Amino acid sequence: METSAEIRDRLRNLFESQKLAVVATQTGGQPYASLVAFVATDDLRHIFFVTARTTRKFSNLRSNPRVAVLVNSGINQESDFHDAISITVTGSAEEIKDPERQAFLELYLSKHPYLEDFARSPSCAFVRVAARSYYMVQNFQSVMEFHIDQ
Amino acid sequence: MSWIISTENMRREDGHRVGGKGLALGLLARGGFAVPKTLCVTCEAYQAYVSQTGLRERILLELNRKAFKDMRWEEIWDCATRIRNMFLRKPIPSDLAAQLKDAIDTFFKGKAVVVRSSAPEEDEAASSFAGLHESYVNIQGTDAILKHIAKVWASLWSDAALLYRQEIGLDIQKSAMAVVIQEIIVGDKSGVAFSQSPNDTSQGVIESVYGLNQGLVDGAVEPDRWILDRRKKTIISHTPAERKQMVIAGESGVRLDALPQQLANVPPLNTQEARHVFQLALEAENYFNSPQDLEWTFRHNDLVVLQSRPITTLSPQQHDDGRSWYLSLHRSFENLKGLRQKIEDELIPAMINAADELARQELTVLSDQDLAAEINRRWEINQKWTNIYWEQFIPYAHGIRLFGQVYNDAVQPEDPYEFIDLLTRTEMASLQRNQMLADLADCIRNKPSVAEALRTGQTEGLDPQFLAAVDRFVQRFGDLTCAVTGGTQCEQDSEALYKILLEMAAHPSLQPARSSLNDKAALQENFLNSFDGQQKQTAIELLGLARSSYQLRDDDNIYLGRIEAQLLAAVREARQRIDAHFQGASEKKIADELRKVVESLDHRPQFQPPYKQKPQDGFIVQARQLIGQPAGPGLAKGPARVIQHTADLAEFKYGEILICDAVDPNMTFVVPLAAGVVERRGGMLIHGAIIAREYGLPCVTGIPDATRLIQNGDQVTVDGYLGIVTIGSSGL
Numbered sequence: 001m002e003t004s005a006e007i008r009d010r011l012r013n014l015f016e017s018q019k020l021a022v023v024a025t026q027t028g029g030q031p032y033a034s035l036v037a038f039v040a041t042d043d044l045r046h047i048f049f050v051t052a053r054t055t056r057k058f059s060n061l062r063s064n065p066r067v068a069v070l071v072n073s074g075i076n077q078e079s080d081f082h083d084a085i086s087i088t089v090t091g092s093a094e095e096i097k098d099p100e101r102q103a104f105l106e107l108y109l110s111k112h113p114y115l116e117d118f119a120r121s122p123s124c125a126f127v128r129v130a131a132r133s134y135y136m137v138q139n140f141q142s143v144m145e146f147h148i149d150q
Numbered sequence: 151m152s153w154i155i156s157t158e159n160m161r162r163e164d165g166h167r168v169g170g171k172g173l174a175l176g177l178l179a180r181g182g183f184a185v186p187k188t189l190c191v192t193c194e195a196y197q198a199y200v201s202q203t204g205l206r207e208r209i210l211l212e213l214n215r216k217a218f219k220d221m222r223w224e225e226i227w228d229c230a231t232r233i234r235n236m237f238l239r240k241p242i243p244s245d246l247a248a249q250l251k252d253a254i255d256t257f258f259k260g261k262a263v264v265v266r267s268s269a270p271e272e273d274e275a276a277s278s279f280a281g282l283h284e285s286y287v288n289i290q291g292t293d294a295i296l297k298h299i300a301k302v303w304a305s306l307w308s309d310a311a312l313l314y315r316q317e318i319g320l321d322i323q324k325s326a327m328a329v330v331i332q333e334i335i336v337g338d339k340s341g342v343a344f345s346q347s348p349n350d351t352s353q354g355v356i357e358s359v360y361g362l363n364q365g366l367v368d369g370a371v372e373p374d375r376w377i378l379d380r381r382k383k384t385i386i387s388h389t390p391a392e393r394k395q396m397v398i399a400g401e402s403g404v405r406l407d408a409l410p411q412q413l414a415n416v417p418p419l420n421t422q423e424a425r426h427v428f429q430l431a432l433e434a435e436n437y438f439n440s441p442q443d444l445e446w447t448f449r450h451n452d453l454v455v456l457q458s459r460p461i462t463t464l465s466p467q468q469h470d471d472g473r474s475w476y477l478s479l480h481r482s483f484e485n486l487k488g489l490r491q492k493i494e495d496e497l498i499p500a501m502i503n504a505a506d507e508l509a510r511q512e513l514t515v516l517s518d519q520d521l522a523a524e525i526n527r528r529w530e531i532n533q534k535w536t537n538i539y540w541e542q543f544i545p546y547a548h549g550i551r552l553f554g555q556v557y558n559d560a561v562q563p564e565d566p567y568e569f570i571d572l573l574t575r576t577e578m579a580s581l582q583r584n585q586m587l588a589d590l591a592d593c594i595r596n597k598p599s600v601a602e603a604l605r606t607g608q609t610e611g612l613d614p615q616f617l618a619a620v621d622r623f624v625q626r627f628g629d630l631t632c633a634v635t636g637g638t639q640c641e642q643d644s645e646a647l648y649k650i651l652l653e654m655a656a657h658p659s660l661q662p663a664r665s666s667l668n669d670k671a672a673l674q675e676n677f678l679n680s681f682d683g684q685q686k687q688t689a690i691e692l693l694g695l696a697r698s699s700y701q702l703r704d705d706d707n708i709y710l711g712r713i714e715a716q717l718l719a720a721v722r723e724a725r726q727r728i729d730a731h732f733q734g735a736s737e738k739k740i741a742d743e744l745r746k747v748v749e750s751l752d753h754r755p756q757f758q759p760p761y762k763q764k765p766q767d768g769f770i771v772q773a774r775q776l777i778g779q780p781a782g783p784g785l786a787k788g789p790a791r792v793i794q795h796t797a798d799l800a801e802f803k804y805g806e807i808l809i810c811d812a813v814d815p816n817m818t819f820v821v822p823l824a825a826g827v828v829e830r831r832g833g834m835l836i837h838g839a840i841i842a843r844e845y846g847l848p849c850v851t852g853i854p855d856a857t858r859l860i861q862n863g864d865q866v867t868v869d870g871y872l873g874i875v876t877i878g879s880s881g882l
Contacts, residue, residue: 052874053785054775054867059881113204114211121871123785 007146008044011134014073014085015040015047019112022070023049023129025060025093032060038069039111045148047089047129048108050119058125065092067129085138091131101126153195153246154253157188167192169268169328174438174458181437183430184454186264187333189257193270193326195246196303202243209233209307210323215777215873216854218316223309224833225852227551228779230309231834235558235566237304242296250299251292254331261333262290262399265298266457267305268328271320284308287364288334288399295331301559302329335454336399337447339418341366341373344461345431346380346441353386354378356427358418361396363445363456364404370482371395371406374417378428385424390417405684406484426453434458481548483692489546490698497538498702501709504531508716513723518744521724525747528717535713543706549699550835553692560680560689565783567834572673572693573700574662574844579708580815580837581662581844583627584822588661590619591654601655604648620644627708646800653823657804660822662844704837707815773859773877779832780873781839782849786826787882790864792857793817807868809860813838821845826868828875830856842870850875 002010021038024031034057036049047069051058061067072086096104105126109116118124134146160168160176168176172190179185200206212229221229242250266285284305286298305311306327315322341358357366357373365371372391379386393414397404419427427446430453434442438460445456481489508528516524550573557569593616594601603612624644674693681689724744764770791806793799802808802820810817812831818841821827825847829838832852842849848870853859860866860877867880 052869052872053882054869054874054876054880059879062881114207116204116208118872123869123871
């Protein structure tokens with residue numbers, strides 16, 4: 001059985017290797033999924049992404065901050081079924097502002113330097129997801145849960 | 151993988167890493183030719199820089215905002231400006247910078263250098279990038295050299311280079327740039343040499359100037375020219391230049407200086423020297439096995455090769471692949487100064503005179519025949535000024551662009567359009583017009599009786615003071631009917647004007663953003679303090695030129711609009727007569743003549759119908775987020791007012807977002823009522839963007855089909871930071 005430290009390593013490795021995640025928000029009971037460029041903190045407690053304030057996802061998460069985030073290592077091949085790892089994170093999202101924003105923006109841009117103009121735009125919100133639980137799927141159907149002590 | 155390589159260590163197979171210019175110098179050095187001490191920063195260094203800093207993807211994101219073919223040149227210039235600023239602001243990563251610095255320090259030991267582009271593409275068959283990428287002469291100090299390496303890298307993405315690569319079909323994604331760093335040779339006389347003339351294969355050509363080569367290469371100094379016989383190696387002809395100036399090395403960079411009197415009557419080369427240069431060109435041809443185009447300089451009596459490249463076999467005429475046009479996109483400071491003088495002292499006063507002269511002509515007293523002649527005369531005058539507008543006024547806008555580049559190089563601002571803040575709040579005619587409108591609206595706001603009279607249309611007993619003010623406005627700018635009817639109906643009818651005034655009076659007035667006056671002084675000081683001595687003087691002059699150029703960009707349309715209004719006044723008079731003649735058949739013949747003239751003028755822009763959202767096979771298409779160019783910072787939300795016809799302008803309501811195909815300054819009177827501006831035409835310097843910036847309104851330009859995809863009354867959000875327009879609820 002994998003230890004907690006091993007699982008955490010696996011999560012960190014996946015988060016470092018993947019640039020994009022799917023974020024699910026909702027409005028009036030209708031889920032809505034969006035692709036975002038993300039970064040996760042080393043302690044796995046937080047995931048950050050940037051969105052324009054005019055988007056549906058931002059509007060949704062302002063009225064209901066509960067979100068799910070999916071990251072996976074698939075390469076769009078058959079082998080993904082046995083080989084890829086998927087992680088679903090549930091938690092709650094909030095916009096963070098300066099001075100906190102500045103520090104995490106640096107972390108974000110070190111992973112996505114090409115998004116500098118986008119991420120620094122005053123019309124974009126810097127969003128932090130406080131992770132509550134991780135659901136890790138591998139070997140097609142093996143699922144482990146990983147809960148964070150709040 | 152190495153990031154820097156000296157010519158001594160270069161091999162032929164390094165060509166793809168060091169570019170054509172770098173390789174030629176390496177081979178020349180190996181062949182025993184006298185060349186300056188040269189280092190080459192390889193393409194791998196460029197690749198390392200753009201990968202580690204994220205610039206590679208950032209550039210491609212910028213260039214793929216929309217299809218390249220859908221971009222107007224102005225938009226490409228904007229893109230290039232943003233990309234150049236990325237290179238200026240993004241430091242070279244420390245490991246790369248350390249290696250470059252170390253090599254440069256050891257090799258040049260603090261001496262001044264020339265930093266030149268050497269892109270591998272410059273070598274591709276049938277393409278010539280000569281002049282499209284940049285070179286910097288007389289750069290001193292390692293940090294300055296590093297800065298200029300970044301500038302040369304950036305020139306890979308200049309508007310001209312982008313367009314040229316597009317035209318000759320090179321893949322932008324594969325572009326890379328090597329940089330040649332040479333010890334500067336401060337020659338007494340310099341020039342170019344073609345071992346074989348592009349026009350006559352039995353001849354060679356030499357061109358020469360006093361001082362450095364820069365003056366000849368960028369066209370500022372006229373060269374002496376020699377034609378030589380290739381076989382006999384003798385001079386066939388010498389065409390002397392009018393020798394007035396020379397380019398010399400300043401403290402840093404180069405400058406144009408007057409030629410000392412005693413040199414003005416002496417050709418830069420004597421016969422022996424000319425033959426010496428030609429001999430060198432032939433040796434280079436022999437060495438490379440193909441005719442060569444050489445740059446050379448004489449320092450005292452030593453002849454040095456600065457660079458050598460193969461001559462493309464086609465003559466310049468046959469080889470017109472548009473490069474010369476792309477080169478003409480940029481005008482020199484000297485050229486623009488001349489243009490300014492001509493425009494300010496000659497053309498604008500003449501244009502105002504022309505309009506005044508036409509306005510004085512009483513049309514009602516003319517016979518039908520004379521009226522037809524008068525319409526033709528006015529058409530020709532209008533045509534003449536329209537041509538001048540395109541040939542002289544439009545290129546003058548390069549003054550703004552030149553200033554923008556100099557400003558960004560000096561200040562390296564976060565916002566690449568910060569320089570525009572130094573140009574705004576000039577006394578543009580459109581702003582003066584809007585101020586007069588705001589004052590009239592104030593009158594209405596303060597006198598409910600006037601508002602009531604205008605609303606009910608009972609205008610007979612209006613306050614004489616107010617009427618006099620309206621008269622003054624109409625005298626100067628017309629009563630807006632011309633603008634709202636697209637010029638088809640310029641009669642004295644103040645209905646549109648009153649409508650707009652009532653709307654303005656019902657809401658707080660929007661003034662041009664004045665808060666930035668202090669900031670502007672600080673910006674100006676900061677900019678000018680980046681220069682010393684002679685350079686500072688030039689910077690002050692350039693700022694003056696840019697302000698004049700910025701102001702003219704709006705004013706010229708207003709002046710042109712006045713001339714056009716006079717043409718239309720004559721057409722209107724003719725129309726009235728045609729209508730009247732219709733009653734009595736006896737006068738029909740002359741009326742026909744008039745009618746012919748009038749009909750020949752009756753072409754107005756066609757507005758595109760809105761896109762119809764009909765379900766097709768059960769699917770409905772709806773635009774949600776449209777990407778254009780960010781042209782005025784800010785975020786605003788409001789109902790869309792889509793201008794399908796100029797008449798729609800009169801319906802404009804406070805707080806709406808102006809959505810239009812192309813605004814001309816004669817239409818911008820509604821902008822003080824608007825919350826934001828969206829325009830189909832792209833660019834930072836188009837009229838909609840200029841006026842939006844003056845009022846501090848968010849503005850997005852360059853949205854194809856803006857007036858078709860957005861429906862009147864749609865809720866829209868304008869994101870002027872990112873250049874995005876969102877249709878529908880945005881949760882803001």
